[in-house]
Each structure stands twice: as C-alpha cells, then as structure tokens.
Amino acid sequence: MKYQSQKIAQNFYTFAALLFLVQVVVGIIAAIQFIYPDFFILNFNTIRTLHINALVVWLLVGMMGATYFVVPEESQRELWSIPLAKFQFWATVIAVTAVVLGYIWMGIDPQANKTVLGTLLLNEGREYIEAPRWADLLIVVSVLLFLFVNFMTMLKSKKWTGIQGTLLAGLTMLAIFYLPGMFYTKSMVKDQFWWWWVVHLWVEGCWEIIAGALLAFMLMKTINAPRHVVERWMYVEVALVLFTGILGTGHHYYWIGTPAYWQWVGGIFSSLEPIPLLIMTWDAFRNTREYRTVSNKIGVFYAVAHALFNFLGAGLWGVIHTLPQVNKWTHGTQITTAHGHLAFYGAYVLLVISMIYVTLPLIRGVSEFNTSRGYRSFWWMTISMIFIVLTITGAGMVQTYMERLLGLDYVAVKANYNLWFWILRAVFGVGFLYGVWLFVVDFFKLGKEPVEA
Amino acid sequence: MDNKGVRNLFIYGSLFFFVIFLYLTYDTMGKLDKRAPEITENVNQGKMVWHKYDCIGCHTILGNGSYFAPDMTKVVENKPKAYLKQFIMDPKSVNPNASMPKLGISSEEADNLITFLEWISKVDTNGWPPKPILAVAGTGQKEQAAGQRLFLSMGCQGCHMVNSIGGTSGPDLTHIGSKKDRAFVFSFLKDPQAVKKGSAMPPVKASDADIEALTDYLVTLK
Numbered sequence: 001m002k003y004q005s006q007k008i009a010q011n012f013y014t015f016a017a018l019l020f021l022v023q024v025v026v027g028i029i030a031a032i033q034f035i036y037p038d039f040f041i042l043n044f045n046t047i048r049t050l051h052i053n054a055l056v057v058w059l060l061v062g063m064m065g066a067t068y069f070v071v072p073e074e075s076q077r078e079l080w081s082i083p084l085a086k087f088q089f090w091a092t093v094i095a096v097t098a099v100v101l102g103y104i105w106m107g108i109d110p111q112a113n114k115t116v117l118g119t120l121l122l123n124e125g126r127e128y129i130e131a132p133r134w135a136d137l138l139i140v141v142s143v144l145l146f147l148f149v150n151f152m153t154m155l156k157s158k159k160w161t162g163i164q165g166t167l168l169a170g171l172t173m174l175a176i177f178y179l180p181g182m183f184y185t186k187s188m189v190k191d192q193f194w195w196w197w198v199v200h201l202w203v204e205g206c207w208e209i210i211a212g213a214l215l216a217f218m219l220m221k222t223i224n225a226p227r228h229v230v231e232r233w234m235y236v237e238v239a240l241v242l243f244t245g246i247l248g249t250g251h252h253y254y255w256i257g258t259p260a261y262w263q264w265v266g267g268i269f270s271s272l273e274p275i276p277l278l279i280m281t282w283d284a285f286r287n288t289r290e291y292r293t294v295s296n297k298i299g300v301f302y303a304v305a306h307a308l309f310n311f312l313g314a315g316l317w318g319v320i321h322t323l324p325q326v327n328k329w330t331h332g333t334q335i336t337t338a339h340g341h342l343a344f345y346g347a348y349v350l351l352v353i354s355m356i357y358v359t360l361p362l363i364r365g366v367s368e369f370n371t372s373r374g375y376r377s378f379w380w381m382t383i384s385m386i387f388i389v390l391t392i393t394g395a396g397m398v399q400t401y402m403e404r405l406l407g408l409d410y411v412a413v414k415a416n417y418n419l420w421f422w423i424l425r426a427v428f429g430v431g432f433l434y435g436v437w438l439f440v441v442d443f444f445k446l447g448k449e450p451v452e453a
Numbered sequence: 454m455d456n457k458g459v460r461n462l463f464i465y466g467s468l469f470f471f472v473i474f475l476y477l478t479y480d481t482m483g484k485l486d487k488r489a490p491e492i493t494e495n496v497n498q499g500k501m502v503w504h505k506y507d508c509i510g511c512h513t514i515l516g517n518g519s520y521f522a523p524d525m526t527k528v529v530e531n532k533p534k535a536y537l538k539q540f541i542m543d544p545k546s547v548n549p550n551a552s553m554p555k556l557g558i559s560s561e562e563a564d565n566l567i568t569f570l571e572w573i574s575k576v577d578t579n580g581w582p583p584k585p586i587l588a589v590a591g592t593g594q595k596e597q598a599a600g601q602r603l604f605l606s607m608g609c610q611g612c613h614m615v616n617s618i619g620g621t622s623g624p625d626l627t628h629i630g631s632k633k634d635r636a637f638v639f640s641f642l643k644d645p646q647a648v649k650k651g652s653a654m655p656p657v658k659a660s661d662a663d664i665e666a667l668t669d670y671l672v673t674l675k
Contacts, residue, residue, distance in 0.1 A: 033521075043554050045509075045519070125503065125505060125506065126504065126509065130510075165460075186497045187492055188576075231456055232456050239462055239463035239466055239467065242466070243466055246470045247470055247477075255515060256515040257576040262477075262481075265477065331581065332516030332520065404582070405586050407618065409614065
C-alpha cells in the first residue's frame, strides 16, 4: 500500500463480508420456506427482501471500498479527505441498519408500514428498491459524498487515467440512475417502466462499467499487463456493454403493458449483450497467458473466474430466455431466478472478492499469505452455486412446461412437481454458506497467520 | 485506433444509444394510457395497498416479482371476487392449505386491492400470459356432456381441479361423485352458504336446467 488513506477500503470490505454472510443465511431460510412456508417468524417477503437488499448493499459497499483503494493509487496521492470518507462509511452503516430494522418491524407487524407524507414509512413495496423514501435520500447523500471525495482526489492530482475516468463515469451514472426509482406513479405499468430504468441500467449498465474498470486495474496490478493495452480493451468492453445494454432494457418491456415494438428492440439488442462479456472472458484469459509475472495468484484466479461466470450467468443464462418468442412462456418463472443467481455470482460476487484478494494483502502490508482457505472457499461456493442454479433451472423448466404450456395450477406445480428441486437447492445452499464462512474467516485472518511453506 | 479514439467511440456511441432510448421512452409514455383502462381513485388506493403489504415480496404482477406465489395479473379473471376478498383478508379460513399468512388487510383495503387487480387484468400486455396449449386444445374436444361443457365455460377450473387440471383454491373434484350425492351437489351449487356456512364459493348463476346438467356431470366423477 502506497497511501495511508487506502486503508479506509478495509472498513468497507469488513461490512461487505459480514453482509454477505447475512445474505446467504437468510437465503437458506428463504429456500426452506419454499418447502415449509410457515418456517421462521418472518414471512417469505421480508426474508426475500433482506436476501436481495443485503446482496445489493454488500456489493455496492465492496465496490466503494475498492474505489477508495484504486483512486489514490491511480491519482498518486492521498484521498482528498479521510474524515469525510470515514463519515460516509459510518453514515452508510447506520442508514443500512435503520432500513433493515424497518423491514423486520414491518415483517412482524405489517400495519406499521404506514403512509407518511404520501410515502410508505418502512417499505415501499417495490421489488429490489424497497427502501423507503427517507432512506433513498440518505443513500443519495452517501453516494454523492463518496463521489465528491473521489472526484476531488482526482481533481487535485490532475492525473487523469482511463481507469479512473471510467470508474468515475460508472459511479456518476450509478447516482443518476437511482433517481427514476424515487417518484410515485399511479399506473403500475409506468411504475414498472421506470423501475427497470433503475434495476436494468444499474446492473447491466453502471455496474458493468465499474466492473470493467476494476477488472482492468486488477489485470494491470497482478500480472503487470501494460496500461495502454488494458485500457484499450476496457474501453472496447464497456462501450459494447452500453451499446447493447441500454436498448437491451427493452427485454423487460415485452409484457408489462408497453408497445410491441419493444419486442424488436429488446430482442435484437439483448441477444447481443453476451458479446462484450465473451470478450471480457477472452481478454482475461489472453492477458493471464501473455504476461506471466503473476504477483497475486489467488487474486488473478478470482478475476478470471469472475470474467468466465459473468459470461455464463449474465450472458448465456440470460440469452436463453431473452427472445420474445421464448420469453412469452418463461417470463415470470424460476428460469429468471436461475439467471439472477448465476449472473450476480459471476458478475459481481466474484468481482468484489477478487478485488478484496488483490488489495487486502497490500493494505495489510504482506506480500505472501496462505491461500489454501481462499481456494477452498472458491470451490465450495462455485460448485454449490452451479448446483443451485441447475436445480432452479430444472424447476423453471418444469414450471414453464407444466404451468405455462399445459395449464396446470401454479400451486400444484410448486408444491408437488418441483418439491425435490427445492430440497436440493436448500442442501446446496448450506454448501454455499460453508464456502462463504471460509471466505469470511480468511478475510479476517489474511496476512495475520504464519505463511506455510 | 489509439486509446483516445476508442474512448471517444465509447462516450459518443453510448450517448447515441441513450438518445435513441430516451426517444423510445418518450414515445412509449405517450402511448401507455391508451393501452390501459382509466385509473380511478380506488385503483390508485388499491395499488397503495399492493405496496403497503409488499405483495411483490411473494407474488409476481405482469410477470415481475418474487416467483414464490402465483402471478396476479389475471387473477380476477379466474377467481370469483367474493372468494378473493375472503381469501385476501384471511387466507387459511378459506383454504387451509394456503401458504399465504393473514396480514391484517381490512375490508376496504381488500375492495380497493381487487379494483386495482381488475384494472391490471385489462392492461394490454401483448397477449401475456399466453393461453396454455393444452387448455386451448382441450376445449375443442367432441363428445362432451352438456354439464362438462358448462364446467369448462363457466370457469370452474379456475379454482377446482379435475384429473390434475385446474386450480387449488377450492376442493379437488376428481372423485366428487363418490363422496357426495346428487341432492347435495345440486343444492350446494345453487346456494353454497345454505349448505355450508362460511363457504367462499359464490352461488352458480345459471338456470335450474343448467345446474341440473352440471350436477349430472359432477356425479359421474368417481
């Protein structure tokens, strides 16, 4: 670590690692509720909200931590203001905790979710962006503070690198595209239309840009690939992500009451969305073969795995049901759940973990550390996730065939025909939890144990 | 191309696609209101109920949501409203096997919610959800008894199952003929409340002759 202020990244990583653990624990509760709906004091809707919100927040917090590490490194100076960065961290922790407590309160007493000043107090009841309006405002303030600290750091150094610029562009867009989720519309069609602006343009737009910039940084740091090569490919990748991804939003506008031309727009552009992901995978493999001076093997390992599973989960598992002719039958089934799990695991979970493995040893000032637990964690998580995704894909195929094509009842298909898929999913969920546990232990112990020969 | 060129391609290319996206959004916004019925105050109140209880945390609507419970887009077309209201307010009192918990939804909230669900069922969704292939093929069968045709056309299958096809809201009728006699079935169809107090089934609104035919069909299911 070259700059003291980069240490702040560790705070964010710690919070991210703990939320990851929470996310997977509640995920297992949700999986059991598919078999026993009355299992646990909180209903499925609350558990599911916690599962997904914890995911979104820990990934965001992880990316913030990574950014606080990357920006001083690229700007070649300390962060503009450490107290402000620290304040931003604690404000985020407090806001997130308050929101979670609100969800739990509402889960125990649904009537507590009252309308105050025209908005719901504890839970907005909109998937993924359930956080109430007061929390939205706190999130915006937190993101703006975060942007401000990083922007000032870059401005003071007057050193503009491509990685920095791209990272900043992705983060600025992240703040901007949160706004379409912050107003109420009386029409459920318009509600879902703008909701996809936030959800799709975050995940398949801004987040992929941030991922592209972080991947470029890691390739440069861990295998000493030259900057101009890494940056050129980064531009190509993020450009293609946006060229396909922006209009690819159309694949959410097939059946929600929007005009039929979206089927053409969404069908064509979202079919092209896997291409940049394939290039990223190829790029990661090509670079690691070409520049063999690897300084952090496990970091590169996770980075390459991220590229590969981003392509498999977001690309392949997405493209199979993206054409309107197919989506007509699969829309709203477990096929989407399967895609969601593999895509988030590949595109973002592995990305944040690889950033942690690349930067944490530098923060702790160790050049060598034990990696065996990190690799074991990877295999437990990855093999479990592959089987989780296969069981949900199987359940989705059965559901599509029996419910959508044959016309059997939803409840009958879920309770009878898919029962074994739910049981197996819960079992593999426990396997995944073990992998996460290994990662969290490794996170706290990294660099603090004697290095084995 | 040098790095600056690729960077500019990224910036201006993305802007180009975003401008197209903005135009399509503008065009869509102008068309949405014509593709759905008018939104009354009750529809809006119902939508607020939908949000208040975080219904999307379990259900899907327009196919988006949590996949844990059935899609609600067309639910009013398949279930009688009186049944829906009773179910929404206290699910397990109507269907002991229901997974849905009692959330404390008031009578007024339930009415508004159903008004909202009626609104959403009339939105032009480009034909989604598609009619299941078997259901479409099945209605074309020949040699059906008059009662069987009524059973299908009146939408009894929205709640009741016969030979694995149909809903799970009401009892499975596959073997109803060996459980209940003709007199019971006839009087139950005419006025469920008189036979079984608190039943969520609405009276069958049809002529006596049609109810006779329906009864004839049901008692053959053994």
